[in-house]
Amino acid sequence: MIGVDWGTSNFRAYRLAPDGAILERRAAPRGILQVAGRQFAETLRGEIGDWLDGGEDRVLLCGMIGSRQGWQEAAYVPCPAGIAELAGAIVAVPFEGARVRLVAGVSAQDQEGVPDVMRGEETKIVGLAPHFGGGGLVCLPGTHSKWVTCRDGRMMGFATHMSGEVFGVLREHSILGRMMRQGPTDWAAFDLGFARAGDPGGWLHHLFGVRTLGLAGRLDEAAAASYLSGLLIGHEVRAELPEPAVVHLLGEPRLTEQYARAIEGMGGRVRLGDEDAAAQGLAAIGARVDWSR
């Protein structure tokens, strides 16, 4: 079968063996926001038409392609949710010459009844689960970071933190960004920001400190972005780890390094997930799908 992790910014396709091994892979900057006029079928054929011509006729897609802004909306599956619930909630989309199916997203409610949603991460967690015994805490840092509690390979609940997006809008559009230069992580500044998150005074006050430390000459332009990262990730990790725990971490290297530092700073331990988790999840769900429907 073919598995595709089709998100907002990227298209990542895998040709998968029956045992889930990755036979071939390709990626393109063809996220759903880059597909003009909702030409999703044409885009799919353009990217992997040769695989289809070669005889593959099962295609499973996960990610924002299954959202309202994507090809077709695949309604969220509520927690608790695992591979069986996801395989049972697959949505078919019309496509000439192959069976194309969408993986649904997953929803949750926190204890106060506020809803939460994910789309794409559920497939990575399914792919990751066998590697960590299916129980524990998983963190997928990113624009909207997910913290997922798993048991017996199923997602029991989760919380989203907007840290990545808040970092981006503050850097690009707020007064804090005027004093920032991008570069590799400055770990001393990151640690200062992380420690600051544990101070009293509140986060809206902590944010202003990025500016005043700069004005006072105590944080230079190269360090300010790392300080802000440490501050935001510090607030996130403190909220999710009131007590030290093992965290299964999956994401881009720059982010997982920063999150690992923060998690370890709270006394937690980190296990890094396999970067091919999405492919493994697509293979695992695909093996359980009733492709005749």
Added chain:
Amino acid sequence: MIGVDWGTSNFRAYRLAPDGAILERRAAPRGILQVAGRQFAETLRGEIGDWLDGGEDRVLLCGMIGSRQGWQEAAYVPCPAGIAELAGAIVAVPFEGARVRLVAGVSAQDQEGVPDVMRGEETKIVGLAPHFGGGGLVCLPGTHSKWVTCRDGRMMGFATHMSGEVFGVLREHSILGRMMRQGPTDWAAFDLGFARAGDPGGWLHHLFGVRTLGLAGRLDEAAAASYLSGLLIGHEVRAELPEPAVVHLLGEPRLTEQYARAIEGMGGRVRLGDEDAAAQGLAAIGARVDWSR
């Protein structure tokens, strides 16, 4: 004398009697960011030249005009600071035909040694102080809200919260803004956001709830902005009012209404400050300045 509250966006001038009474006032959208080529002297003459021609020759300016981006930088006076310290730290700027002076900003450090700064608010507090006996907690909500602890008419310390700016960048530039329509405050939504700030989970998670409540049909576009205001102001007020207190509140009506609701929601009591506090502060400081220097 003439007093001018010259901020980032606005220019507000007052012709003041020796007893501090406002004889005449005018305002223009000529904040320092609107003055091209740093033509501050020319702008001042353009706005109040007729007052100068009429015989006034003392002009006291407060606000961002005294910042690095303004006419000339007037170094911050450290807390504790009151009228005497501010009158003693006045900075003269060259101007043909009148004595023009700048009020300095004020700086503080919190208990963790992180610096904080204000510029313009110190003058309002000096103007406000006689009305509240000079002791207590003052809140000036805005882009960068200030919470100031006063004793005997002096500022002992303060904290800035970036609530106004964070609200703006999230509304204009984040995914949360896509589901927002501006309008009058929806108090039911504001109260929900305010209550949410008291929940566990962390603010970066609370922010995502603005989106998910919208997706779930539980927060419409007209209510989402009020919910976000309640959430941000809720976080701010909770950090500043661990115990109920009387808060002297000074700012624009829309904001002071929202802050009053949040302060009262925490069991605090509100006293509204006089909107002419800046003029009163300029008059009071001007009366103490040694204009011969």
